[in-house]
Amino acid sequence: LRYEYPVDRLVAAAKFGRQLPVARGLGQLLAAAMPALSLPPDAVVPVPLHWRREADRGFNQAEEIARGLCDDRNWPLRVDLCRRVRPTPEQSALGAAGRRENLRGAFAVVNPRALARCRHVLLVDDVLTTGATMGACAIVLRDAGAEAVHGLALARSRPDLA
Numbered sequence: 001l002r003y004e005y006p007v008d009r010l011v012a013a014a015k016f017g018r019q020l021p022v023a024r025g026l027g028q029l030l031a032a033a034m035p036a037l038s039l040p041p042d043a044v045v046p047v048p049l050h051w052r053r054e055a056d057r058g059f060n061q062a063e064e065i066a067r068g069l070c071d072d073r074n075w076p077l078r079v080d081l082c083r084r085v086r087p088t089p090e091q092s093a094l095g096a097a098g099r100r101e102n103l104r105g106a107f108a109v110v111n112p113r114a115l116a117r118c119r120h121v122l123l124v125d126d127v128l129t130t131g132a133t134m135g136a137c138a139i140v141l142r143d144a145g146a147e148a149v150h151g152l153a154l155a156r157s158r159p160d161l162a
Contacts, residue, residue, distance in 0.1 A: 001033060003127050003155035011126050011155065015061045023061045026126075027068020030154050034069075041122035041150075043078040043115075044070050047137050048107065050087040065154055066124035081118070082141060083110050099132035107137050109144035119147045128153035 001007050014023035046063040054060050063079055070077040085108045109115055121141055123134055134151040141149045 001029075001155045003129075003157040007155050011061070014064070015057065015126065018058045020059055020064060023059070023064035024068040024071075026154050027065040027070075028072050029068075030065060030124075030152070031069045031072035034152060037122075037150075039120055040073070041075055041120045042118040043081060043120075044075050044122045044124060045078050045081050045137075045141070047123060047125040047133055048079075048082055048084040050084040050106075052087055062125045065126055069124060069152075075122070078114070078118070080111050081109060081115050081121075082107055082137060096130040096132065099130050100136070103132055103136035107140040109140055112144050115141065116145045121146045121149045123149060123151045125151070125153045127155050127157060129157040 003011070010022055010026060013019045014026060044066050046060060046066040049057070049060045049062070063077075066077055069075070084106055086106045088102050088106050115121075123137055123141070125134055128134060128151070131151075134153070138149040138151060
């Protein structure tokens with residue numbers, strides 16, 4: 001979807017307004033709007049938030065979007081494979097280069113044995129702007145042994161915002 005009205009307002013309500021049902025509904029919307037996959041994923045991994053930010057928000061919006069998607073498609077949600085190990089400033093205030101630098105060393109695989117059994121990993125996030133977050137997370141998963149990592153975001157920001 002495009003990150004514009006009404007999607008932008010729904011994402012903001014989920015992310016900053018503690019609207020858990022909205023986040024799960026967005027996951028169902030993602031399931032309906034997403035392109036067909038050649039293979040179902042062995043693991044659906046939401047882009048993790050640092051534990052402090054998740055505590056402030058009350059939940060990880062990417063996890064709840066992924067939960068709605070997984071419930072709809074009957075796919076395995078795996079929140080135990082990757083974690084954000086370093087708190088990072090909000091990406092929204094940074095340009096493309098700043099976003100990549102901001103995420104250096106931010107993610108780590110926490111369950112390499114379980115990840116090794118996952119040939120196809122689907123990363124899920126709320127909004128894709130430059131791809132820096134999803135890219136940093138995908139690299140960590142690939143380096144730890146995932147054969148294929150694909151990314152899926154609910155919305156894509158306008159190219160002039162990247």
